[in-house]
Amino acid sequence: MKAEAWIFAICSIFLVLVTPAYWFVTSASDQGGDWTGTSALVMTTLLVLMVTLYLGFHARKMEPRPEDRKDADIVDGAGELGFFPPYSWWPLWCAATLAVCVLGIAAAAWWLFIIGAVLGAIALCGFVFEYYRGEHAH
Missing domain, CATH: 1.10.287 (Helix Hairpins)
Structure with missing residues (x-):
């Protein structure tokens, strides 16, 4: 889960940097800026940050999965992966x-x-x- 947390953390950092830049670039125009796009970017930033925090907290609490360990072998990931529902109408x-x-x-x-x-x-x-x-x- 640490890899997933890092991916979302990088996306959070990107959005934290892009959102004010987008607001600044659109507010420089004559129309007064694009509040719709800016608010959408703010909400996207907060949602990605929420997923980052969730994955980060759970990555600390659970034991490392085989894909999180550097000394793991392929065979360590063998076994049942979970319940996958069959077809449904x-x-x-x-x-x-x-x-x-x-x-x-x-x-x-x-x-x-x-x-x-x-x-x-x-x-x-x-x-x-x-x-x-x-x-x-x-």
Whole structure:
């Protein structure tokens, strides 16, 4: 995790340097600057800094992984890597019901929005609880 923390730290340093430079360059124009781009860069800087701090704190607490150690061999990284879910149709149904909800709002057809919301609640429950029943139950 130390390598990942360093990558995000370098990105944080870059954004800390670029954000005021962007503000300075755009404020030199006649229109008074680009507040949208500057605020987007500030928020991006803060988000990357948040990930940097998270990875840095967790890198200190956990024991080094094989890719973090200089004396590790390739075979040290062998074994189970984690749980990877199989295919699922539920994201498709969740996206379809969200599209129905958005269409209902855009067309000012509240009855369509309500139908999409009810079907969306069913699809979301199916998505959340898909590993508690059926073929892939734990």
